[in-house]
Amino acid sequence: MTVWDPIADIAAKVRQGELKAVDLVEKSLASITKAEEYKAIIATTAERARKRAQQVDAGDNQGRLAGVPFIAKDNFLVFGAETTAASNILKGFDAPYQSTVINRLEAEGAICVAKANLDAFAHGASTENSDFFTTLNSHDKTRVPGGSSGGSATSVALELAPFALGTDTGGSTRQPASFTGVVGYKPTYGLMSRSGIVAMGSSLDTVGTFARTVEDAELVIDVMAGTDELDSTTIERDPAGYITDPTDLKGKRIGLIREYMGEGLADNVREQIEQAVAKLREAGAEIIDVSLPSLPLALAVYYILCPAEVSSNLSRYDGQRYGFSCSDAKDLSESYTRTREIGFGKEAKRRIMIGTYVLSSGYYDAYYKKAQTVRTKLINEAAEAFKQVDFLVGPVTPTVAFKIGENASNPLAMYLADVMTVAVNLIGVPGISIPCGVSGGLPVGLQLIAPQRADRELLAIAVAAERVLT
Amino acid sequence: MAKLTRDDVLHLAQLARISLSDDEVDEFSEELSAILQYVEQLSNVDVSGLQLTNQVTGLTNVMREDVVKDYGYAPQELLKNVPKTKDSQLRVKRMIG
Numbered sequence: 001m002t003v004w005d006p007i008a009d010i011a012a013k014v015r016q017g018e019l020k021a022v023d024l025v026e027k028s029l030a031s032i033t034k035a036e037e038y039k040a041i042i043a044t045t046a047e048r049a050r051k052r053a054q055q056v057d058a059g060d061n062q063g064r065l066a067g068v069p070f071i072a073k074d075n076f077l078v079f080g081a082e083t084t085a086a087s088n089i090l091k092g093f094d095a096p097y098q099s100t101v102i103n104r105l106e107a108e109g110a111i112c113v114a115k116a117n118l119d120a121f122a123h124g125a126s127t128e129n130s131d132f133f134t135t136l137n138s139h140d141k142t143r144v145p146g147g148s149s150g151g152s153a154t155s156v157a158l159e160l161a162p163f164a165l166g167t168d169t170g171g172s173t174r175q176p177a178s179f180t181g182v183v184g185y186k187p188t189y190g191l192m193s194r195s196g197i198v199a200m201g202s203s204l205d206t207v208g209t210f211a212r213t214v215e216d217a218e219l220v221i222d223v224m225a226g227t228d229e230l231d232s233t234t235i236e237r238d239p240a241g242y243i244t245d246p247t248d249l250k251g252k253r254i255g256l257i258r259e260y261m262g263e264g265l266a267d268n269v270r271e272q273i274e275q276a277v278a279k280l281r282e283a284g285a286e287i288i289d290v291s292l293p294s295l296p297l298a299l300a301v302y303y304i305l306c307p308a309e310v311s312s313n314l315s316r317y318d319g320q321r322y323g324f325s326c327s328d329a330k331d332l333s334e335s336y337t338r339t340r341e342i343g344f345g346k347e348a349k350r351r352i353m354i355g356t357y358v359l360s361s362g363y364y365d366a367y368y369k370k371a372q373t374v375r376t377k378l379i380n381e382a383a384e385a386f387k388q389v390d391f392l393v394g395p396v397t398p399t400v401a402f403k404i405g406e407n408a409s410n411p412l413a414m415y416l417a418d419v420m421t422v423a424v425n426l427i428g429v430p431g432i433s434i435p436c437g438v439s440g441g442l443p444v445g446l447q448l449i450a451p452q453r454a455d456r457e458l459l460a461i462a463v464a465a466e467r468v469l470t
Numbered sequence: 471m472a473k474l475t476r477d478d479v480l481h482l483a484q485l486a487r488i489s490l491s492d493d494e495v496d497e498f499s500e501e502l503s504a505i506l507q508y509v510e511q512l513s514n515v516d517v518s519g520l521q522l523t524n525q526v527t528g529l530t531n532v533m534r535e536d537v538v539k540d541y542g543y544a545p546q547e548l549l550k551n552v553p554k555t556k557d558s559q560l561r562v563k564r565m566i567g
Contacts (some may be wrong), residue, residue: 013565053544090510096548132556190527203525232532311486318487320562322551332563333487341489349488352504353479356486357511370512377515379523411502428526452527 063109089343099196171421173208178445311355
C-alpha cells in the first residue's frame, strides 16, 4: 500500500491548492504516533512543523517541495527539537542554527516533522549503539534496521514521510536502505554541504537520502546539491541537475565486482544479486566481470581512518561549551575526563581510543599514514575499473538484516557489516542501494556505483534498473 | 602484533581525556587488541611509489574573502547551550592549582 503520492505530485497539488500542507503534516505526525512500537523516531518537531505548514498554506506554497513532510536523522541541526545524535552527551542540545541542506529543503517548502534514531554519533550498523533505544526492522521486529541511519530508513519503509535524510560515512545510508527495502543514496564526496551536521569522519562524511523510489530521491538531491560557503569541501553541482531523463540500460557497461561476490556473501543474498544482474543483462546492459584486488583491504583502511577522524571530531565534547557537563569535578581536567566518561557510550569511547592509538606518536606512520596510502591504491584501482565500465554493481551487505543482539557483543563482527560499503566512501564516489528482491521476507538491496561527480548518470541508470527490478 | 595492556589502555584514555572504569579497561584491552590485529593486515601491503590521500576530490586551499558576515544570530542565542556563562563568556573550572 502506498501512503504517499510521488513527491513531485504532492508538491504540485500543494502549489495548486488541491492539497493542504497542514493536512500532510498531520498525516505524517499521525503515522509516527501509530508506528511508535518501531522506535524509529527520537522526537517530533510537531509545533514548528504545524506553524510552517500554515505559512505554506497561507501563500508561501510555490516551492518544488511545497508542503512535503520529511524526517531528518538526529545528527542534523534542525529547529524545533533537540539535536542529540542519539548520544547522552548531546542530550538537551538546542540548535542555534540549522544545517545548510535543511535550509535548502525548507526554502523549497519541505517541512521537517521529526528526528530519527541512529547509532550514537552515527557509529554503528544497527542502531543498537544508540544511547537511547534500538529501532526495529519494519519487516521483522526481531531484527535490526541497519545503521547508522536505521531510524531514517525505517521511517521511509513505514512511510511515516515521503523521504528522510541520513548520513553515509561508511555505508550508513546504503546499508539500512538495503535492510529495510528502500532507496538509499550516497552522493559524491562534497556534493552536499555538511555544515550543521554532527561530524564523524570528515574525509568520508556525506549526506544520504532515503526515498521510496529513485525518482523521489532525485528531486530531493537536486534541491540539496551544490557548493556552500560554510563547507569548503563542497563541489559544484552538475549544470544539468539531478532530475534525469529516461535512460536505457542498453549498451551500458556494468562491472560486477568480483571481490564482493566471493567468500563471505550469504547464499540467499547471492541468489538475489545474481537474479538482479541477470535482469539488467536481459534489459541490454553489458555485464563485465571486474576486479579491484585491494577491496578486501578497504575495511581495515576504514577502521583506521574513520576512528582517527572520530577521535579528532569528538574532542570538542568537553563539557565546557555545550552538551552534558559533569558538575562535581574538582578542576578543569577532571571536568573533561568525567564528562566524557559519563557522556559517551561504549562505541564512541572505543572509536576515540582506536583513533587516539593510530594517531599517537610511534604508531602514526604504521597505521594512519599506511591506511592513507592504501586508500590511494583503492582510488587507483577504481579509476582503472572505470576505464573498462561505466558503473559497478554488487551487493550492499553480505547478509540480510541480522537479529537484534546478534553482533552486539563483538565489535569486530559489527564492523564487518560495512565490508561492502566502506570502499565507496574511501574512494569518494557516489553509490546507491535499490531494492532488488526479498529473501525469507527480508529485503535485499543492489548497490550501483559510479565515478566521482557522475551522480546524474548514476541516478539515471538507477531509475532504469529500478524499472526492470520491480 | 599489537596487544594492548591495561597500562596501554590507561595511557590512551589519558591522551583522549576519558576516565574509564576498571571493567572498561579490561574490556577495551581485549576489544581494541582484536580490532588492531584486524587492521594490521595492511602492514604487508606494498605501497611503494604511492602518495597518501587526505582529500578525495582534489580540492586544495579553498579561499574566500576575509570579511565579516552577519548571519543574524544574537550572541545569547549562540551561548544558550553553554553549561556556565558569565558576562557572555564561557565559565570553566579552575585550571591552575
